[in-house]
Amino acid sequence: MLAIRLVVDPTGIDALALPVRPVEGAVVGEPSAEVVSTALAVSADLLSEAAALLPEVDHTGASGVSHRSIRPLGSPSRLLLIGVGAGEEADWRAAGAAIARTGVRESSITLAMSADASPAAVRGVAEGLWLASYRFRMPDQPAAAEDDAPTLGEVLLAVADPERYEAALATAQATAEATRFARDLTNMPSSVKSPQWFAEQVAAAAAGHDGLTVRVREPEQLAAEGFGGILAVGGGSARGPRLVELTWQPADAQTHVVLVGKGITFDTGGISIKPRDAMKLMRKDMGGAAAVIAATIGAAALRLPVRVTALAPLAENMLSGSAFRPGDVVRHYGGLTSETTNSDAEGRLVLADAMAYAVEQLAPDLLIDLATLTGANAVALGKRTGALYSDSDELADAMLASIREAGESAWRMPLPTDYVEYLGSELADFYSTPTQGAGSVLAALYLREFAGKLRDRWLHIDMSAPSWAEADSAELTKGATGWGVRTLLRWLATSPTAG
Structure with missing residues (x-):
């Protein structure tokens, strides 16, 4: 991962990045952007050169706008002009992402932070740098393939008082590492990513942090304990399902939060088989499980004072003679039943088991689930926004605030x-998939039934659309986004209460 260090007076600078902002009240014909006053002493000649260059390259100073200038006889020999907009954390995050891409061929870049930069600015720029520089590599990919790709090696953040920013940088690193782990899990091809493989990755990652415990239920244990939804969805695959339970339990915790994430390691649609184009990216159908697992590991890395249990119900939804059928009745953990009207709506079946188990056995204060659940999410809200559901205004408002701060996006539905x-069935307690439309809404209403006595302290996010990026954009890279990890860590850091 890219090295980022806080420094006061760097020497031997080859590539210097200067922050640029819009000129307040600029009029037509006058410069519209200016270099921000920085903690690093920059020569008057270089500042004059930058000021003259800004209008020539039509630099607006907007966050994420960048320009790289070559100065063959100068020192530094490369100058990067990076827009930081209004200077908010989100602006600096976009600036960090721009540096990661504009300076990809540099071995080292010094970024002169603004003289009045807040710790949030350092957190933002560091998250942007680490997340935008992410690249997925297969475990067996030859080292030469990685060596051939240009990568930025180091960024020095020039500040007046490094100690003031150390905590912010450490928080950014833990958040970025957790997000990158979720991206790695989600990007992994399903030929590798069986439920067993996923469980092994969680166990290996958890071993690196004190205070984390892992329990993995295999098919026999799932059957003995009555996890009928997970078993039904995983029954068509030769690679059996699992339930991973990852717990972070600090001694000073006052609140217990359970995070549940949908973990379908590949989704063919089962007997209700998907068309080819809809199936191609179904390795991402465990993005919710990746997010809650990674966020829990991040909580341990940050030593957050809240007890967190992540539940990842894992199954591969395959088509075979042992696959469950539309019209089957599934008995979930705790005894509620579902008539499975569509085997391509399998995620809610595994979530129902995990949620019912959480309520009955773990008795949390708050219950949160994340899932790549419906295509209706994208139809309603587009590719970048998740759908948030909760009966609690307090809980919904707190989560939406964390989503905004994290630089992610969701809309309350x-x-x-x-x-x-519409959930009513003649054969079971519920239809798993009513046919009256409003797919994301009805899926949320179905899940709410399994929140039981916690329904007023439950929140669901359908994050199918924003879990994947079709192209590089700001801090996102093409492929899995790790959506939800940054949000959950922000929210958990507020020490949420049951209200």
């Missing part, structure tokens, strides 16, 4: 009571 009747 309704849970209309008059739609609950």
